[in-house]
Amino acid sequence: MNVRVAGLLALIWVPLVVYVMFRPFLGALGSYLLLPAIPAVILLYVTAVHRWRESWMALLGVTLVCFWLLMAVSAPFLPLPDPNKPIAPYLAPGSIRNGVEFLLGSDMRGRDVLARDLWGCQRVLVWGVTATAVAYAVGGGFGLIGGYLGGWWDEIVSFGGNVLLSFPVMVLFILVLNLFGQSGFNIIIAVTCSSAPVIMRIVRGLALDAKSRDYILAAQTRGEHPLWIILVEMLPNVRAPIIVDACLRLGYTTVAITTLTFLGLGLQPPDPDWGLMIKEAATAAMLWKYSYMLIVPALSVSSLILGFNLIADGLREMSLRD
């Protein structure tokens, strides 16, 4: 992860997060925030293809993920009907009504399925990645503390993690979302509660392993502050397995968010979202004739998660080869 890739990611991420989380305050000018992110996605894709060209799994994965990223940042500029505007319900794919073509039909409230599907990836990507990042910050922090400091710190941190892990995941989600209310920000808390203990275990194991290495001993002998040792000496050296795990976890988080929304616990209507689309179609249109309403979001979410998993597999394969 060099400076350029980090810069590109920031260029995509910051506008997207601001746009999705604070759209009501931005007004009409908000969508122009996303303009610079479009070339950034393309540049990121080119960089990734160049670097991972030896693994077809990683290439396929990054193609899928970058496709959805591109859709997320360019959704406001695409010639699509408003995803929240009811036009005519239950239109079959390909029909034309009022001069608008519904390539993938319209749903039971008369909204364009294609527009909802493409807009839907924004919410999943933004909340999924943010939740994973927060879970990593929390879990990684505790893991480094437990692994590096050891002793009582380790006991306390590990027991806390075990308690959280022993809740069935769904109970944990429902408890957190009922306790704090159902919104994107609380999904972050819920995902953190369920993922952070697992991340903590992984990072703790890596830190325990790194602790016995000579370079840590050298830093300790130099008299460096523990925080410096953890952040500057240890973190860069345990990076590789963490990146692979992060890709897998992005997939898990996407699954969790879609599932929660499907169960009616996560992101709230009316904004488009894949879990919501499945939920609405599954309650209102359980017929073969209308199955496109179910298939489109199901395939979309599957392709995004497949992308994350293929990147993780490809990276692992490449790291084993070296």
Place this chain on the structure above:
Amino acid sequence: MANLIARRAAQMLLIMLTVSLLLFAIFDSDQFRRKVAVAELGGFGVATLSDADYQDWLQKKGLNRPFLARYGEWLGAVVHGDLGRSLEKDIPVSTLLKESLANTAVLALFVFLIMIPVALTLGVLAGMNEGSTLDRIISFTAVMTTSIPQIATAVLLTVALSLGLGWVPTKSAMTDGWSFRELVLPLLTLLLYEVGYLTRMTRAAMSDVMGSDYIRTAILKGLPYWRVIVRHALRNALIVPVTLIFLELNGLLSQVVVIEVFFQYGGFGRMLFDAANFGDLQVLEAATLVAVCVAVLSQLLSDAAYAALNPRVRFT
């Protein structure tokens, strides 16, 4: 081994105590009490309820006493084998729990019966010749089926098998008695993921073993190929998959939630979801205790299987 069991049991009890206390503390908040009230009396009923009447209702339900006292009472009852009554359905929790666990056990039994032979065979076939066409096909299919989230699998299977072909009913509520046809969709949804996962793990273990020196020696000294596979490779390659099968017991328990809710199958996951949504504390407590028990037991079984299969490992 006895030492290990004792330590795990102690750990389990400690976690159970902490978790159950936490649940009581969380459900003591006014928010959750209101939720129970809304669920029982209706939103309008609660809105028009005067404060005194609300207090009366709490009194009647026994929800207004300090949660530590209620926790102590509940703990005492549980030790004597009484899990309390469900707030939502007003039947003993143990009856509810038994029924839903039995339903999920049926589902899990079929999953394991099909998953174990299929996944182990596919995984061994793929791992035997790493990089072969067969390996590529099996590996990619396994990545695909494990990548598709279960909610999407459920949707796609329903569309194809139920809406399209009309072979099986869309829902599995089993209202007219037990029927295998209603079990097909939830079973297939679970299997697609589970088989893919176990296949990947078996393939990784098998290809690892096939690259080792002792297999090369066995092949070079002229043993028949099938004999090398069956006598030398399999015994080592199957250690990790077998331990994973036991761990899947626990994984299954949280995976069934989505599937049982989607297909309206009356199992453990659905009970858990309903109880957590309703605020049915007694049911939730019992379900969580069962979940913790299963988690610790499956871990213990998997460790025991590992020790039994791998003569190099001994627990102290």
